[in-house]
Amino acid sequence: MRKFKYADEKIGHTEIMIALPAMLLGVGILVLPKKLAAETMATDGWVSILAVGIVVIVISCGIAKFVSRFRESSFMDITTQLTGKAIAVVIMLLFGLVMLNVGSYQLRSLVNITEKYILAETPIEVIGLAFLLVVVYAVSGSRAALLRLNIMFFPFIIIIPLLVMLFALPDVEWGRVMPVFQTDFHGYIQGMKSSVLAFTGISILWFYIPHMREPERAPRAVAIGMSVATVLYITWFIFTLVTFGSGVTANLLYPSIELAKSVEIPGEFFERFELVFFVIWTMVLFNGMAMTLDITTLTLTSIFTSVSKRTIIYIVTPLMYFVSMLPRDIVELNRYGTYVGYAMLIYTCFVLVVLFVLSGIRKVK
Amino acid sequence: MGRRYFKNKNRQKDNPTETTNERTDFSEPLQTDLEKNLENLETILDEPNDLVIRQFPVRNSSHNAAIVYIDGLVNDDEVYNTALKNVQLFTEQADLPSDPDDMFETLHHSIISQADVETTDRLDDVLDNLLYGHTIFYLDGTDTVLIMDTREWETRSIDEPNSETVIRGAREGFIENMRINMVLVRRYIRDPNLRFETFQVGRRSKSNLVLTYIEGVVNPEFVEEIKRRIDTIDIDSVLESGYIEQSVEDSFMSPFPQLFNTERPDRVAAHLEQGKFALILDGSPFVLIAPVVFGTAMQSVEDYFDRWAIGTFLRALRYLAGFIAVFLPALYIALVGFQPDLIPTRLAISIAATREGVPFPPFIEALLMVMTMEILREAGVRLPTTLGETIGIVGGLVIGESAVQAGIVSPIMVIIVALNAIASFTVPQYSVAIGFRIILFGYMIAAAIFGIYGVILAYIMTNIHIANLRSIGVPYSTPFAPFSWRDWAGTVLRLPLPMMTQRPGFLRPPDRISAGNKGDSS
Numbered sequence: 001m002r003k004f005k006y007a008d009e010k011i012g013h014t015e016i017m018i019a020l021p022a023m024l025l026g027v028g029i030l031v032l033p034k035k036l037a038a039e040t041m042a043t044d045g046w047v048s049i050l051a052v053g054i055v056v057i058v059i060s061c062g063i064a065k066f067v068s069r070f071r072e073s074s075f076m077d078i079t080t081q082l083t084g085k086a087i088a089v090v091i092m093l094l095f096g097l098v099m100l101n102v103g104s105y106q107l108r109s110l111v112n113i114t115e116k117y118i119l120a121e122t123p124i125e126v127i128g129l130a131f132l133l134v135v136v137y138a139v140s141g142s143r144a145a146l147l148r149l150n151i152m153f154f155p156f157i158i159i160i161p162l163l164v165m166l167f168a169l170p171d172v173e174w175g176r177v178m179p180v181f182q183t184d185f186h187g188y189i190q191g192m193k194s195s196v197l198a199f200t201g202i203s204i205l206w207f208y209i210p211h212m213r214e215p216e217r218a219p220r221a222v223a224i225g226m227s228v229a230t231v232l233y234i235t236w237f238i239f240t241l242v243t244f245g246s247g248v249t250a251n252l253l254y255p256s257i258e259l260a261k262s263v264e265i266p267g268e269f270f271e272r273f274e275l276v277f278f279v280i281w282t283m284v285l286f287n288g289m290a291m292t293l294d295i296t297t298l299t300l301t302s303i304f305t306s307v308s309k310r311t312i313i314y315i316v317t318p319l320m321y322f323v324s325m326l327p328r329d330i331v332e333l334n335r336y337g338t339y340v341g342y343a344m345l346i347y348t349c350f351v352l353v354v355l356f357v358l359s360g361i362r363k364v365k
Numbered sequence: 366m367g368r369r370y371f372k373n374k375n376r377q378k379d380n381p382t383e384t385t386n387e388r389t390d391f392s393e394p395l396q397t398d399l400e401k402n403l404e405n406l407e408t409i410l411d412e413p414n415d416l417v418i419r420q421f422p423v424r425n426s427s428h429n430a431a432i433v434y435i436d437g438l439v440n441d442d443e444v445y446n447t448a449l450k451n452v453q454l455f456t457e458q459a460d461l462p463s464d465p466d467d468m469f470e471t472l473h474h475s476i477i478s479q480a481d482v483e484t485t486d487r488l489d490d491v492l493d494n495l496l497y498g499h500t501i502f503y504l505d506g507t508d509t510v511l512i513m514d515t516r517e518w519e520t521r522s523i524d525e526p527n528s529e530t531v532i533r534g535a536r537e538g539f540i541e542n543m544r545i546n547m548v549l550v551r552r553y554i555r556d557p558n559l560r561f562e563t564f565q566v567g568r569r570s571k572s573n574l575v576l577t578y579i580e581g582v583v584n585p586e587f588v589e590e591i592k593r594r595i596d597t598i599d600i601d602s603v604l605e606s607g608y609i610e611q612s613v614e615d616s617f618m619s620p621f622p623q624l625f626n627t628e629r630p631d632r633v634a635a636h637l638e639q640g641k642f643a644l645i646l647d648g649s650p651f652v653l654i655a656p657v658v659f660g661t662a663m664q665s666v667e668d669y670f671d672r673w674a675i676g677t678f679l680r681a682l683r684y685l686a687g688f689i690a691v692f693l694p695a696l697y698i699a700l701v702g703f704q705p706d707l708i709p710t711r712l713a714i715s716i717a718a719t720r721e722g723v724p725f726p727p728f729i730e731a732l733l734m735v736m737t738m739e740i741l742r743e744a745g746v747r748l749p750t751t752l753g754e755t756i757g758i759v760g761g762l763v764i765g766e767s768a769v770q771a772g773i774v775s776p777i778m779v780i781i782v783a784l785n786a787i788a789s790f791t792v793p794q795y796s797v798a799i800g801f802r803i804i805l806f807g808y809m810i811a812a813a814i815f816g817i818y819g820v821i822l823a824y825i826m827t828n829i830h831i832a833n834l835r836s837i838g839v840p841y842s843t844p845f846a847p848f849s850w851r852d853w854a855g856t857v858l859r860l861p862l863p864m865m866t867q868r869p870g871f872l873r874p875p876d877r878i879s880a881g882n883k884g885d886s887s
Binding site: 012014015113118119122127130131134136137141142144145146148149150151152153270271272275276279280282283286 | 577703704706707708709710713815816817818819820821822824825829830831832833840845846847848883
């Protein structure tokens with residue numbers, strides 16, 4: 001009998017396109033302006049974002065093109081074909097390990113902000129647990145549904161920052177754009193180093209593109225998705241800078257949320273708009289976190305094929321929760337985030353290079 | 366997923382303990398002897414007093430014949446005019462063959478003037494048809510009988526549908542009679558490709574279920590899938606189409622219905638033409654429609670009868686009302702109890718002033734009022750129509766007013782609960798509105814624990830659930846995700862008629878185009 005085609009678990013190209021901004025922007029938009037403002041003069045940081053953005057778009061399109069060449073339906077199968085079973089298991093395990101830490105970092109970032117702005121009296125452990133349980137509920141469902149969720153929350157990713165920027169217009173001092181291009185070369189490099197951290201999420205491509213219905217449409221979708229993220233980063237960065245100025249931005253704890261705080265909604269319907277902003281932004285953070293946990297689970301299920309997905313979620317989740325509660329303060333958390341971010345990005349590129357070389361040697365079509 | 370929890374229960378009941386007179390297997394051939402056949406029938410049915418057996422001799426022959434039917438299920442006049450009278454009168458003139466089998470053939474083809482006649486020689490066929498209102502004609506000496514369709518019983522006349530009233534649109538609603546319901550649909554779609562396929566469901570009720578769709582418009586995969594699911598229905602009786610809905614739906618743990626029901630033939634016709642299918646159950650005025658998506662719940666057939674701007678506005682209004690129906694009390698709890706700083710200062714002060722002296726925290730206050738509202742709603746349904754209106758006045762005015770006067774709840778709370786309840790009734794699909802009323806409590810509890818953070822977590826969970834839900838395989842969250850501009854515009858907005866030229870793409874109809882542009886000169 002023919003399979004009931006509609007109910008399959010394949011992913012469309014829109015899902016891939018939107019998964020990227022959903023993965024990148026969540027934490028990225030909250031932390032990027034502060035780091036970048038400290039390292040570049042005035043609004044020059046946008047050059048760094050743009051440069052990094054272009055490089056990352058090229059890399060991610062490379063991943064998309066590379067993965068979509070294969071007929072296999074999972075990343076594990078692709079690596080096994082190229083490197084053999086043993087090395088594939090190592091690659092997947094490392095991916096799982098890094099992803100676990102990415103998830104912990106995302107969780108703790110959300111928890112810290114929630115505690116600071118929304119629930120001052122609730123212990124962070126409780127805030128984190130509640131959120132993590134919701135993420136577990138999402139990951140327990142089907143993978144296609146998880147990516148559909150990105151699309152359902154995608155309007156918020158675009159509309160909410162645009163709204164904040166629109167209402168911030170009265171406070172903007174365009175004079176702060178000047179002086180332009182006063183940053184020295186070293187400054188740009190430092191800026192790029194920080195911006196790179198906002199783009200680490202591209203490793204999801206390894207795992208989701210093999211599940212696509214039409215993998216050949218992946219590169220274009222990836223390019224569009226990445227461009228949206230880059231453009232949004234740049235506009236958001238410039239807006240934060242021209243509202244607060246370089247010095248203030250670098251010294252604020254969460255400049256992005258402060259930007260939302262500074263805006264005044266006409267009609268005085270919301271007194272504290274940053275709360276509304278962050279509460280809605282929780283959905284975006286949820287998207288990123290859910291994909292992270294999903295991929296952590298996916299790496300392990302593809303290694304231990306006999307263990308059920310649910311069991312693996314039950315093992316991974318407490319670990320992620322435990323690690324997320326380890327950093328003692330915001331400084332430690334930021335350092336942790338930096339390490340994890342670099343690890344993820346370097347590892348992704350490393351895997352790309354290794355697999356690409358191997359596919360060249362083995363002449364896989 | 367949930368089915369796993371019920372597995373153990375069924376395992377223990379393998380041994381039938383008591384022996385009764387019940388006979389379940391009737392698959393045996395009929396006898397040639399009339400007396401024996403009739404005796405057999407009487408024994409099986411235990412001689413009920415509505416069983417009519419009329420024995421009479423066939424003239425010019427030595428053979429007896431009998432007519433058997435259940436009184437009340439058949440049209441007596443028809444039985445008399447087409448069978449009894451004909452056999453008794455015309456057999457005098459006709460030259461009947463003496464061999465019983467030949468005689469039976471002659472009777473079948475020349476004498477009995479019933480339009481819908483079948484023959485059978487199986488006992489189970491006889492029983493099924495007899496109990497469904499057919500008349501059985503026996504002839505002594507042959508093991509074949511005639512089954513004549515003489516069904517007719519009292520039905521309600523076609524009435525305005527109570528559960529879905531519209532201002533503009535047809536006033537006809539489905540009734541309990543399947544045949545008439547089929548006619549009502551056919552009158553809207555005179556396409557030769559309109560299909561009606563009949564299934565029998567229910568071990569004991571043996572109800573007729575009709576699957577209807579337009580060949581070439583509906584995706585054949587849906588039809589195959591629903592047929593497969595109908596075949597798996599194995600329950601004693603099907604009293605209402607709700608039984609069918611719950612037997613074939615994708616997830617029985619969901620608060621949202623995955624097949625919608627309607628009493629309106631025009632609504633069914635509109636959905637069939639979009640590429641959906643419908644299930645008509647005999648005995649139920651509620652016809653099921655599937656596959657549906659969340660956006661379908663916010664559509665009323667009336668949207669298409671008025672001009673497009675009105676339809677679009679009303680749909681936007683319904684989405685807003687849906688939001689109020691789910692979120693309002695939870696937001697009240699979260700804002701008043703946790704984040705009063707989110708409310709504009711002057712409003713916050715006036716709310717605080719009205720809450721002066723209220724002894725309960727916002728959650729208890731809201732729960733009290735929402736529960737009262739639910740009780741009133743339920744009481745309004747149970748009571749006779751005239752009394753139901755009184756309940757509304759007594760409940761709404763007296764209880765609300767007194768509660769405020771007594772200082773149990775704040776006036777703001779009364780406004781919120783009233784607005785919330787009214788908003789939930791703007792959702793055209795009642796079963797979805799009830800789903801909203803249920804998840805409302807979840808939102809309130811989440812708000813009571815985590816404030817606005819809890820509300821957003823509850824919202825995310827609802828979305829997770831909807832993203833995972835499917836209706837006959839179609840993701841419930843379509844056309845939001847998987848996203849399609851055209852379907853989105855067609856579901857959330859109501860496009861002007863000249864722009865509605867395609868059927869919804871998410872239903873994958875083989876014939877995509879639903880309207881041409883003959884009048885368009887360009």
